[in-house]
Amino acid sequence: MVTINIDDTFTQDALGTLVWLEVEKMKPKKLRTRTISFIDHNTLQLGFENSDDHDFLKDIAKKYGAILSKAGNGICHQLYLEQFAKPGISVIGSDSHTSMAGGMGCLAIGVGGLDVALTACSGQFTFEYPRIIKINLINKLRKWVSAKDIVLKVIQILGKRNKGWAIEYSGKGCRTLSVPERATICNMGAEMGVTCSFFPADAITYKFLTLVGRPTTKTLNENYETIEFDRTIDIDLSVIEPMIVLNPEKNQKGLGDIVPVAYAKDIAVDQVYIGSCTNSSYHDIKVASECLKNSTVNKSVELVVTPGTRSLLEVLEKEGSIKNLIGKGARITEPACTGCLGQGYSPRSGGVRLSTFNRNFIGRTGTKDALHYISSPETAVASAITGKISDPRVVFKNISFVRHLTKMYESNNALIENNKTAAPNTTVRYGPNILPIPMSTPFPNSFSGQVVIMLGDNITTDDICPAGSWLKYRSNVPYYSKAVFSNIDSTFVDRAEKFKKSNIPGVIVAGTGYGEGSSREHAALCPTYLGIKLVLAKGFQRIMEANLINFGILPLVITNEIFNTLKQGSTVSISKFVEGAKRNKAITLLVDDHTFMINHHLSSDQIELISSGGVLD
Helix, strand or coil: CEEEECCEEEEEHHHHHHHHHHHHHHCCCCCCCEEEEECCCCCCCCCHHHHHHHHHHHHHHHHHCCEEECCCCECHHHHHHHHCCCCCCEEEECCHHHHHHHHHCCEEEECCHHHHHHHHHHCEEEECCCEEEEEEEECCCCCCCCHHHHHHHHHHHHCCCCCCEEEEEECHHHHHCCHHHHHHHHHHHHHHCCCCEECCCCHHHHHHHHHCCCCCCCCCCCCCCCCCCCEEEEEEHHHCCCEEECCCCCCCCCCCCEEEHHHCCCCECCEEEECCCCCCCHHHHHHHHHHCCCCCCCCCCEEEECCCEHHHHHHHHHCCHHHHHHHCCEEECCCCCHHHHCCCCCCCCCCEEEECCCCCCCCCCCCCCCEEEECCHHHHHHHHHHCECCCHHHHCCCCCCCCCCCCCCCCCCCCEEECCCCCCCCCCCCCCCCCCCCCCCCCCCCEEEEEEEECCCCCEHHHHCCCHHHHHHCCCHHHHHHHCCCCCCCCHHHHHHHHHHCCCCEEEEECCCECECCCCCHHHHHHHHCCEEEEEECCECHHHHHHHHHCCCEEEECCHHHHHHCCCCCEEEECCHHHHHHHHCEEEEEECCEEEEEECCCCHHHHHHHHHCCCCC
């Protein structure tokens, strides 16, 4: 475990209300980081709950001297890249895709909200030092192949379970990629489970800063030849072809399989969506407009386009790109995350969506029976024209291709409130949906609980606490808790509440990759509220494990033998938890009549946190 100083922290509204409630509970005299509060998820304001959250976030930013980015100003990751990030700084954010800033040469790590609150108050962040993978990029991409295809290829190689690893991109191929392209690649490091992804700053980085009106003096050394890496992978950019993420199969959790576009060609699509934090840069929208100059959107397709920030929207509008997109049949949305997490623009029942998003978990579109494929913007616009999934190299074989950089422009600050000093006497508005954070109970030294649910591999945070229409209840943990595992087992909450009333601690059992997906700490906090005290899994994703510890739930990695012994209703007991965990680095687990020894990697501080009921207790 290592502790580092942090320059910036940021939140977004889907998690931000809870983060600021946690800050309020800590009562800091001042914040120790530059802190930015983005409103970019629930901008459709589906009911009073979202609007009340936004009022709360406005007031609390003023109280603590944080920067506030209002609804409609842009998606936090793209906006942070344009207006705040610079080479060499460190940032953590309460969103898994905070890793996107690694494309600017930042140390950027996505974490749970409570870790952001702690860091904003202390200026420091403690985490497990990762092993480093060097990905050496060779040569350059061919026409109509893009950064999205690179990162999908990387995920195809590394898979989704890379807890305890980080990625640094290197090689001459890096010099062929703009900062937004690098950011796209770093963004989807979250889907691999790595701690962070990183491109060393170079001349291209500083050129981008000049283009967006923030020229910065070069400060970083480009010579990394002396660094030793734990693993090296060479990727030849010249052989990568357009890639696609298939729709997850019925029982598959997380992303679908990743294959070349050729494997899915000719599948008819109803909706094409270009946007999300992953692909909403100037190039991403510009390429769609250019490709539609001599074509139109297919009559059977709805094309939705979301520029990443208000400033980009202005640039694209002034140069005529937005006008062209509208004229060719596209719908233009305000810069926000909406469609990516089921907040509007859901496809029809049984429909097929092709998007440039980063996740296509089952039901995440807001339409449970819709199919959802993910690709690059180039593949997406080609498919919008043909009405079916298509290879852009075929559709646009007679069109010249240019990698578009962001043009120089002044940032639009009309929706930014830069509270340079704290105003501690600010009256903070608490809407009726904003409730205090429920407190956990200490983990007993002698524990006995009952298994409430048995789960398989790759259970996502969407599976635990769904997004979509439930998002507006993020500030109301008791109500949001009614949704826990609702898409997997509608009877789970009733069983958990029954055990809780009987003072029987609940146990969750899962396979590998528990907690894949977003950084939402509700996936730990809501089960805590329902009386869950122990999660036994074959493997955890990094942020999920940290969130469980922060809220007083013990995460233990189990073997296949233990997993196969467990069943719903099994009694699980632990004796002398603190003594065994600290002294022997092992925990004795009794499952019904079977005894097992579990080795663990929890630190003494983490054991103390769990035994006391979590950080806030």
